[in-house]
Amino acid sequence: MKAALRITLLHALFGWLNLSLTAPSIYLWLGLPLIMRQHGWSGMDIGLFQLAGLPALFKFALALPVERRRGAADASAQRYRPWAIALCLLLAVLMLLMGRRELLGSRNELFALACAVALLTTWADIPVNALAIRVLPEAQRLRAGGIRSAALSLGAIVGGGIMLLLQTRWGWRAPFWLMAAGIGMGAAGLLLLGKTAHTAHASDAAAHRGADWRGYFAQPAAPRWNALLLLCFPFIGSAWFYLKPLLLDHGFAAQQVALIAGVGGGSVAALASLLAVRVTRRIGVAKALPAVTLLSLLALLALALAVLLRAPPAGFIAAALLVALAMGAAASLAFGLMMYFARPGHSAADYGMQASLFAAGRMLVPLAAGALLDQIGYGSMLLALAVAMAGVTVLAFDSRALIARQAAS
Numbered sequence: 001m002k003a004a005l006r007i008t009l010l011h012a013l014f015g016w017l018n019l020s021l022t023a024p025s026i027y028l029w030l031g032l033p034l035i036m037r038q039h040g041w042s043g044m045d046i047g048l049f050q051l052a053g054l055p056a057l058f059k060f061a062l063a064l065p066v067e068r069r070r071g072a073a074d075a076s077a078q079r080y081r082p083w084a085i086a087l088c089l090l091l092a093v094l095m096l097l098m099g100r101r102e103l104l105g106s107r108n109e110l111f112a113l114a115c116a117v118a119l120l121t122t123w124a125d126i127p128v129n130a131l132a133i134r135v136l137p138e139a140q141r142l143r144a145g146g147i148r149s150a151a152l153s154l155g156a157i158v159g160g161g162i163m164l165l166l167q168t169r170w171g172w173r174a175p176f177w178l179m180a181a182g183i184g185m186g187a188a189g190l191l192l193l194g195k196t197a198h199t200a201h202a203s204d205a206a207a208h209r210g211a212d213w214r215g216y217f218a219q220p221a222a223p224r225w226n227a228l229l230l231l232c233f234p235f236i237g238s239a240w241f242y243l244k245p246l247l248l249d250h251g252f253a254a255q256q257v258a259l260i261a262g263v264g265g266g267s268v269a270a271l272a273s274l275l276a277v278r279v280t281r282r283i284g285v286a287k288a289l290p291a292v293t294l295l296s297l298l299a300l301l302a303l304a305l306a307v308l309l310r311a312p313p314a315g316f317i318a319a320a321l322l323v324a325l326a327m328g329a330a331a332s333l334a335f336g337l338m339m340y341f342a343r344p345g346h347s348a349a350d351y352g353m354q355a356s357l358f359a360a361g362r363m364l365v366p367l368a369a370g371a372l373l374d375q376i377g378y379g380s381m382l383l384a385l386a387v388a389m390a391g392v393t394v395l396a397f398d399s400r401a402l403i404a405r406q407a408a409s
Helices: 003-038 043-067 081-098 107-135 138-170 173-196 213-217 222-231 234-241 243-249 254-283 285-308 313-340 347-408
Strands: none
Touching: 003 043, 003 081, 003 107, 003 138, 003 173, 003 234, 003 243, 003 254, 043 107, 043 347, 081 107, 081 173, 107 138, 107 347, 138 173, 138 254, 138 313, 213 222, 213 347, 222 234, 222 313, 222 347, 234 243, 234 285, 234 313, 234 347, 243 254, 243 285, 243 313, 254 285, 254 313, 285 313, 285 347, 313 347
């Protein structure tokens, strides 16, 4: 198989896997809040439901059995494939179980099953993306990050738009069973990948020593990068999380919300993810990093102004799409740079640590934002997020040269 075609197929496979693993989480934590709001759930209730995603905080620990050393031969790309297949199949079975009956009236059961989904999606994400780091050439890392971010944005279309429409038309069962089929197809792709998968980095087998987080944190740019991982995404992500209830509470019909924030916003975020890769390659990480944080700040201010000034529907739609644009660009750059901070021989452990930091901010900030929403309303909550994002923008400007050197090394 020609190298270019092989790389294209690998990008397609990992893109599909990331989409399939993202759609359940998007549906549960971004799609269902719309339905929850219709069933009387408060902003705090919806925010607390995010705690079902707590397993994502412990991705660094879930990486330990995946990264466990079994010998030099097992340090190749092949060591991650069985883990990815097994965890994907378990997740597909769980999705079938969740679809057996409607659970909105059984909050404890819904929360427990959502925790299980979070555990399996979090765990499966580790070997899938560690495998991607191993088999894709280093020059493809920014592209892989962009495709992953685009897949997550398409997951927003699927989980936050299409699945909501399916649920409205065909009931509770349809979204879960369709998502189970998508996950199963991804596992089948990994089976077909088989023994053709080989490490793209010759030094990996020799470098493998199992989990070694001291080495990860000892990297020169690690302190600044870890701070940005915690903070660069969750403020714009919180605006995206509460966007559907916001539009619903400002007079938009449920199907309009699904089309605007789910399909429209997801499409814009996916395009922004791919465009961010091209822009970053052209202008460099040192300029792209602060530019992305500044774009997020402007998007938060635009949505806050739309709420405070009681903008017409077109104003809300424009602000919502700007939030989607900023979110896609921020995620694309973050995922691409995560690959550069994953050391050879420690792909799963380093990726797991970074993903845990990313998830910590992504989960905790929406919870705080939900409390603010109930106390001070949408406009003031968005202004508070914008103030915090301004601080992140300053940090990005101050850290840009150090992180750019790490990406170039």
